[in-house]
Amino acid sequence: MMITRTHLALLGLVALTLAAMALPFLLDGYWLRLATTIAMFAIVTCGLNVIVGFAGYHAFGNTVFFGCGAYALSIAMNAGWSFSASLPLALLAPMLLAGLLGWPLLRLKGHYFAIATVALNLAFAELVTQAGGFTGGANGIALPLSDLAPQIAYRRIYWMMVAVLAVCIAVTWWLSRHWLGTALRALKDNESGAEVMGIDTVSAKILAWMISAAMTGLAGGIWAYWITFIEPSSAFDPLIGVKAYIMMLIGGMGTIAGPLIGALLLELFGALIWAQFLDLHRLLLGCLIVATALALPGGIVPLVRRALRPARPAR
Amino acid sequence: MTDVLTIDNVSVNFGGVKALSDVSFGLRPAEVLGLIGPNGAGKTTLLNTISGIAPLAGGDVRADGVSLAGMRPFRITRRGIARTFQIVRPFAHLTVAENAAVGATFASHARPSREEAVARAFEALAQVGLTAKADALPHQLTLSERKRLELARALAMKPRILLLDEVMAGLNLAEVEPIIELVRGLARSGLSIILVEHVMKAVMSTCDRIVVLQFGRKIAEGTPEQIASDRNVIEAYLGQRFAERRAREAAGRTA
Ligand SMILES: Nc1ncnc2c1ncn2[C@@H]1O[C@H](COP(=O)(O)OP(=O)(O)OP(=O)(O)O)[C@@H](O)[C@H]1O
Ligand SMILES: [Mg+2]
Numbered sequence: 010m011m012i013t014r015t016h017l018a019l020l021g022l023v024a025l026t027l028a029a030m031a032l033p034f035l036l037d038g039y040w041l042r043l044a045t046t047i048a049m050f051a052i053v054t055c056g057l058n059v060i061v062g063f064a065g066y067h068a069f070g071n072t073v074f075f076g077c078g079a080y081a082l083s084i085a086m087n088a089g090w091s092f093s094a095s096l097p098l099a100l101l102a103p104m105l106l107a108g109l110l111g112w113p114l115l116r117l118k119g120h121y122f123a124i125a126t127v128a129l130n131l132a133f134a135e136l137v138t139q140a141g142g143f144t145g146g147a148n149g150i151a152l153p154l155s156d157l158a159p160q161i162a163y164r165r166i167y168w169m170m171v172a173v174l175a176v177c178i179a180v181t182w183w184l185s186r187h188w189l190g191t192a193l194r195a196l197k198d199n200e201s202g203a204e205v206m207g208i209d210t211v212s213a214k215i216l217a218w219m220i221s222a223a224m225t226g227l228a229g230g231i232w233a234y235w236i237t238f239i240e241p242s243s244a245f246d247p248l249i250g251v252k253a254y255i256m257m258l259i260g261g262m263g264t265i266a267g268p269l270i271g272a273l274l275l276e277l278f279g280a281l282i283w284a285q286f287l288d289l290h291r292l293l294l295g296c297l298i299v300a301t302a303l304a305l306p307g308g309i310v311p312l313v314r315r316a317l318r319p320a321r322p323a324r
Numbered sequence: 325m326t327d328v329l330t331i332d333n334v335s336v337n338f339g340g341v342k343a344l345s346d347v348s349f350g351l352r353p354a355e356v357l358g359l360i361g362p363n364g365a366g367k368t369t370l371l372n373t374i375s376g377i378a379p380l381a382g383g384d385v386r387a388d389g390v391s392l393a394g395m396r397p398f399r400i401t402r403r404g405i406a407r408t409f410q411i412v413r414p415f416a417h418l419t420v421a422e423n424a425a426v427g428a429t430f431a432s433h434a435r436p437s438r439e440e441a442v443a444r445a446f447e448a449l450a451q452v453g454l455t456a457k458a459d460a461l462p463h464q465l466t467l468s469e470r471k472r473l474e475l476a477r478a479l480a481m482k483p484r485i486l487l488l489d490e491v492m493a494g495l496n497l498a499e500v501e502p503i504i505e506l507v508r509g510l511a512r513s514g515l516s517i518i519l520v521e522h523v524m525k526a527v528m529s530t531c532d533r534i535v536v537l538q539f540g541r542k543i544a545e546g547t548p549e550q551i552a553s554d555r556n557v558i559e560a561y562l563g564q565r566f567a568e569r570r571a572r573e574a575a576g577r578t579a
Contacts, residue, residue, distance in 0.1 A: 188429055188438075191418075195426050198415040205375055207401040207430035207481065 018182065026175040033164040041167055045235065047276045048170035049228050054253040054260070054268035055177035056224030061254075062263035063190060064217045065197030066115065069250060070126030071225055073133050074103035076244035078226025079233035083150045084143055092155075092234060099230025100223045107222035111215035118200075127247070134245035149240025152233060166235045173231065174269070177224045182265045184220070193217055194263070259301050261308025270309055328353050328516045329374070329405075329485055333383035336369050336540075343369040344540045346383065351485065351518060356511045358531035358548075359520045362560060365537040367520045368410055371487045374518075375407050376400045387485065402433055406483035408474040410490045410520075414462035420473055421458040424448050424480040431481030448480035451506060468499045475503070479510075486510065486517045492526050504530050528552070536560065 029048075033041055053075060060068045078099035085095035114125050137144045144150070155162045184190040192213040196203040204210045233239045252275065260271030278297060282290045305312055327350030336344040344366045351357050359367050372378035374385055376397035385392045392400050406427070414423050424445035429435060436444070449455045452472040457465060465473060471491050478486060488507070492500045500523060507530055511517055521527045527534065527548070534551045536544040543556045551557055 188435060191422070191426060191429065194417060195415045198417055199413050201377055201397070202409070202413045202415070203426070204397040205377065205401060205407065206427050206477065207398050207432070208426070209396075209398050211396075 019179075022175060022178060022182075026171060029171045030168055033167055038160075038163070041163055043276060043280055045163070045167045045170055047272050048167065048174045049232055050253060050256060050276060051269045051272035052170065052174050052177050052228040053225050053249060054256045054272055055174070055181055056221040056228070057250070057253045058181065058257050058262065058264075058268050059184065059224070060218050060221040062257060062267070063184065063193040063197065064214055065193075066214060066218070067119075067123040068126045068218070068221070069123045069254070070128070070130035070247070071221065071253070072245055072247055072250040073126070073130040074107065074222040074225035075229035075232070075249055076130070076133060076137070076241070077103040077106055077222075078229030079239050079244040080137060080144065080150075080229075081226070082230035083152050083233045083239055086152050086234075087143070087150060096227070096230055099226045099233075103222035103226030103229075104219045107218040108215060111218045112211075115211065115214040115218065130245055130247060130250070134241040137245070138241045145240070147241065149238060149243075152237045152239075154237060163235075166231060169231050170228075173224075173227050178265060178269065180220065180224070181268075185265060189213060189216060197263075255298050257308075259298075259305070259308060261310030261312075264308065264310035267308055267310045274309075326353075327351055328388060329518075330386040330389075331370070331374075331383075332386065334370070334373060334380060334385060335382035336366070336373055336378055337381045342540050343378075344373070344537075347537065347540070347542050348383075349535050349542065349545055351516050352532075353516055354511055354514050355532040356507060356517045356519055356530050358527045358534035359518055359537065360522070360527055360534060360551075361537035361543075364539075366540040367537055368489055369540075370537070371407055371489050371518070371520065374400070374487060375405065398430070401431055401481065404482075404484035405487065406431065406478040406481040406485070407487035408478050408489055408491055410493070412470045412474045414470065414473055414477070416462055418462075419458065420454060420460050420462065420465070420476075421445050421449065423462065423473060424476045427477045427480035428482075431483070444482065445476075445480050448476040451479055452476045453502065468495050471495060472503075475506075484515065486515050487520075488517060489520045490522065492521055492523045500526055 032044055036044060053071075056074070057068065057071050060066050060071065081098040081102035082095045085098050086092060110129065114122060114129070117125055138147045140146065157165070184193075192203065192208045192210070195206070195208060196210045196213060200210055229244065233244070256271030256275050257268060258271070259274055260267030260269070279290070279294060282293045286293060329351035331347055331349050334344055334347045335342070347366075347370065349357075359370065361367055369378055373380060374392065376392060376395055376399075380393050387403055387405060390403070392403075415426065418426065421442070425441045427448070428441040428444035446455065446458065449458055452475050454469060454472050454476055457469060462470060462473065471494070475488070475491050478488075492503055495503070504526055507517060507519065519527065519531060531548055534544075534546065534548055535542060536551060536554070536557050538560045543560060544551055544554045546554065
């Protein structure tokens with residue numbers, strides 16, 4: 010029974026991915042751009058979900074890994090590396106950063122950790138700006154242009170985003186069934202209690218943040234290749250993290266489908282409101298977010314789950 | 325017989341408060357050692373020191389001759405030392421069975437398979453009579469059930485040493501009986517247990533030996549009979565005048 014459910018879930022994910030992969034043949038430039046943005050934010054939200062939704066550590070400044078991935082890829086490509094050789098760096102560099110900084114930072118609790126990550130993001134933006142040279146400093150970096158026709162290049166970028174997103178969702182699903190996921194959920198509820206029950210909480214948190222950083226960094230790397238020009242203020246834009254946070258809250262923290270659902274809804278609504286009310290869209294979006302938070306404190310996924318299985322206790 | 329756990333001149337401070345001062349005693353294999361004393365005597369603090377969540381200001385705690393001082397709590401647990409908390413702290417978002425499975429999964433260096441962990445969790449739930457509540461969330465349990473879940477989580481760890489902090493507090497007599505039985509059975513099967521308890525009937529009938537703490541110091545150690553007639557203990561619990569009267573009465577009888 011377990012196996013059939015596992016197979017069904019995997020089959021569903023593959024079918025969804027294939028369907029999403031077919032979209033570029035139906036969409037024009039504007040909608041393809043929107044679909045790529047949705048996939049990108051879904052990846053960033055998946056990354057946030059691992060550290061916030063599972064481990065309960067509010068990494069407000071997780072954007073640092075997005076920027077780190079974007080810069081790792083851009084610097085490598087400008088040094089003459091191919092895109093496919095550079096992309097792994099967009100995963101490895103942020104992961105390494107999370108591993109190194111997780112040791113001191115993840116000892117901080119609650120707001121202190123959240124604020125420390127915000128400071129980290131700001132510090133990195135400043136560091137890249139001041140460094141100049143190969144980082145381009147405040148002027149930013151332009152990436153080597155691809156030889157492909159733009160339409161084909163954009164399709165490929167969309168496909169890459171979707172493929173990475175599918176892997177991120179699969180990793181989240183794996184995590185929810187793996188001992189690491191159990192350890193994270195336990196320490197989210199009660200960290201010292203988890204430690205006393207034999208959980209190496211420090212290692213579990215660092216691993217979670219490394220996974221989170223890898224996902225976020227990949228999104229940043231592909232994004233840099235997509236827009237072909239990055240600067241500190243766009244790659245380390247704190248709004249990326251804020252948006253991902255809202256998407257995670259709308260979709261459902263600590264759930265598997267939540268990040269995708271949240272990204273889909275927020276971006277689609279955003280596009281709709283943007284088109285109708287150019288001046289008021291931020292205000293309307295803000296109201297929508299507050300309304301969602303009040304009406305659905307746990308997000309959409311737990312709500313749907315409760316509706317489907319009213320008798321079972323919700324998790 | 326060598327002790328499985330040695331408390332060696334342990335002192336613990338909280339700021340200026342001396343919560344424990346030079347406490348020493350040993351836990352023998354397969355015994356139930358009662359740890360009693362008035363409120364604030366330092367019983368919970370002593371368990372916290374053993375499990376590594378309250379730092380030592382002086383002295384040492386050793387398990388099988390290995391010092392636990394400065395060791396991270398999860399490493400101490402993986403040496404086979406499990407505990408319950410006086411203020412129960414289940415993982416609120418995990419079911420009763422999942423709570424017990426956490427103990428089974430992480431309490432040893434060789435992590436068991438998922439199936440084995442679940443099997444061990446259910447075994448522990450059966451031991452405390454909670455099988456029927458396996459799918460419930462902790463907030464859906466009664467106080468008695470929550471206390472037993474706390475015990476099940478510790479049992480699922482398959483420890484060699486078990487530290488129980490007031491697992492019977494707040495339960496009625498009918499609920500206490502099976503737990504006393506369980507604790508005795510565990511000791512017979514080879515577990516060494518420290519039992520912190522205010523329920524005197526439970527302490528006297530369950531423990532092989534008793535250590536008494538007052539204001540962070542050990543004031544007595546002995547068998548239940550010795551403790552029941554110890555002047556310092558009676559004084560600590562019932563007041564000095566009562567103890568003096570008991571002493572005069574005893575002197576009168578022997579004279
Ligand atoms: N984390 C802490 N910070 C400061 N003081 C503490 C802390 N934990 C315990 N204490 C103090 O240490 C002393 C011993 O407390 P402890 O909880 O060990 O007593 P106890 O014997 O378990 O009491 P009870 O029977 O009420 O559970 C008390 O004076 C208490 O206020
Ligand atoms: Mg206590």
